[in-house]
Amino acid sequence: DVKVTQSSRYLVKRTGEKVFLECVQDMDHENMFWYRQDPGLGLRLIYFSYDVKMKEKGDIPEGYSVSREKKERFSLILESASTNQTSMYLCASSLLPTSGRSYEQYFGPGTRLTVT
Amino acid sequence: AQTVTQSQPEMSVQEAETVTLSCTYDTSESDYYLFWYKQPPSRQMILVIRQEAYKQQNATENRFSVNFQKAAKSFSLKISDSQLGDAAMYFCAFVKKTSYDKVIFGPGTSLSVIP
Numbered sequence: 001d002v003k004v005t006q007s008s009r010y011l012v013k014r015t016g017e018k019v020f021l022e023c024v025q026d027m028d029h030e031n032m033f034w035y036r037q038d039p040g041l042g043l044r045l046i047y048f049s050y051d052v053k054m055k056e057k058g059d060i061p062e063g064y065s066v067s068r069e070k071k072e073r074f075s076l077i078l079e080s081a082s083t084n085q086t087s088m089y090l091c092a093s094s095l096l097p098t099s100g101r102s103y104e105q106y107f108g109p110g111t112r113l114t115v116t
Numbered sequence: 117a118q119t120v121t122q123s124q125p126e127m128s129v130q131e132a133e134t135v136t137l138s139c140t141y142d143t144s145e146s147d148y149y150l151f152w153y154k155q156p157p158s159r160q161m162i163l164v165i166r167q168e169a170y171k172q173q174n175a176t177e178n179r180f181s182v183n184f185q186k187a188a189k190s191f192s193l194k195i196s197d198s199q200l201g202d203a204a205m206y207f208c209a210f211v212k213k214t215s216y217d218k219v220i221f222g223p224g225t226s227l228s229v230i231p
């Protein structure tokens with residue numbers, strides 16, 4: 001079974017702190033994604049990466065950055081946390097759709113981040 | 117740009133009954149995937165069912181089936197014999213079948229199952 005793990009289930013940080021959210025997948029997937037999930041807004045894509053050291057902005061990249069130094073690990077960084085970044089953060093991974101194999105996303109359990 | 121719409125923010129169903137969740141999408145692409153994901157309360161999001169646009173036959177996974185109408189850009193999910201464990205947020209999702217593209221999720225439908 002594919003496993004996507006996230007470093008923390010719950011995190012409380014202060015405004016202005018630098019925050020690191022880590023995501024690791026164990027199935028050699030090319031694609032990795034970071035979403036934030038807010039009530040009534042569904043999932044919004046922050047960044048995604050289709051290869052090591054490659055990254056693409058999603059719909060709401062402002063205030064975030066990412067790092068992918070190894071294929072299995074994709075980090076989300078909040079450079080200076082703000083209260084409007086309080087949210088649930090979901091990591092996901094998938095194969096490339098051109099692989100001819102299934103392209104569904106596999107999700108981690110999520111990190112509930114509270115910024116006070 | 118692609119969009120995915122789920123017009124029912126909340127739905128409820130009696131246990132053992134059938135319920136249909138609606139999803140429409142907008143795209144000019146001809147080759148893509150559609151998915152339904154389920155997110156139970158405080159639990160991990162998982163795939164329920166997938167449909168490839170070029171496949172005419174509607175996908176089925178046990179009690180879950182879809183009604184895929186490509187021309188109408190509609191992709192509804194039918195849950196038969198609803199169970200308490202079906203209570204969850206359900207998200208419809210779309211992705212073009214290209215190498216580097218993002219998945220577009222709908223806003224979700226919260227399904228309650230009444231015992």
